[in-house]
Amino acid sequence: MAGHSKWANIKHRKGAQDKKRSKIFTKIIKEIAVAIKENNSNGDPDTNPALRNAIANARGVNMPKDNIDRAIKKATGTDADNYEQMSFEGYGPHGIAIFVECMTNNTNRTVANVRSIFNKNNGSLGTNGSLEFIFERKGVFTIEKSNLNWDMDDLQLELIEAGATDFEDEEDIFVIYSAFTEFGSMNNKLEELKIEVQNAELQRIPLSTSKLELEQAKDILKIIDAFEEDDDVQNVFHNLELTDDLLELLA
Template identity: 75%
Template sequence: MAGHSKWANIKHRKGAQDKRRSKLFSKVLKEISVAIKENNGNGDPETNPALRNALLNARGVNMPKENIERAIKKATGAEADNYEYISFEGYGPHGIAFFVECMTNNTNRTVANVRAIFNKNNGSLSTNGSVEFLFDRSGVFTIDKEGLTWDLEELQLELIEAGATAFENEDDIFTVYTAFSDFGNMSTKLESLEIEVRHADLQRIPLTTNELPLEEAKDIIKLIDAFEDDDDVQNIFHNLELTDELVEHLEG
């Protein structure tokens, strides 16, 4: 999984950062809504771990406090949005596997949009289970190294005891991976160590990745961007290898 976290950190939106910021806000607001709904309307982060994690992610994208408070108030009220989780599996061009996670209040709309995005970008929507086996569901915790007082080697030993399975140490980011079942344990451990987490979620990590020539890889980036432009799409996972050449293109 080396280099996996780079996908989330590369600045390749080419002037569309405001749009990206709006998308991140929308994603977190849905996380807050679902976290409260699935815990019987509980809007207290002290007793609702899912909400606590959603609020952590809200702070990680610098969401204003008033937006967060408004989202909690709405989600605990009678007019709360009724979102549900739905996932899709398929293939992009050149045989790259995709797993797309959505949060929607209109399943028919979302199904139609996802199918259209695949079709318009030379991909195809497949049946459930067709690509899921190509990914491992893992907990991923992203930590800013700036301000981190721990020695990284000592920290890794502490986190291995809590279920850490792998680490990435790149530039100003330190990323911790856990098994799906240890997500809660790791979250609690990091809290106990007073380590502030920028982002924490469950991701689908490809077991193997496929390397493509740059021109073909650009077709995959186009498909990823199309999914990111859809309001219902929360997460996109794929098994394209992030080569040095592709990194240079994305950062250009």
């Protein structure tokens, strides 16, 4: 996981300045819709932990309260969108593994778009399960350090008892990792400690990374950007090693 927080910090800063904020909001709205659907149209965040987490993520990207309320109202209504979660595994150029998570109301469109992005960028779509040996699913909690009023050693001890497995301290953010099975309990612990989470989600963390020359790495950034620009794509994970040259390019 070494260096993963550097990628998280870059995404955090880019997200704060991202002109395509509508894409970020669309992602959150889908999270809200799925959270409500999977809890039998329960639009009460007090009794729907998944919805509570989605609302926290919405606030973390400064989504207006009116937008959040409209998303909840629509998702609990009779005209709610019916989203399905899908995932795709494959390889980008130069053998870099790429895992794409989608949320869609049109599976045929999503499959066609994902396959097209792989093909147009010298990649190849694989079969589900083909990358299981490369990625490990973990809970990842991103906190702005300016919101922390804790002694860091004391905080880490508290969180380890709740299931935290690792921490990374990178510039203006603090990242907490938990096992996939401890995601809910870690969320509850952070709420109990009244720690404001900027983002909480399940991510696929590479168990090992592959290093490329800068020009080759740019090809990976291109295909990642192509996926992230697609409206059906929620998350893109990869095992590209973030070298100093690449970090400088992204900064």
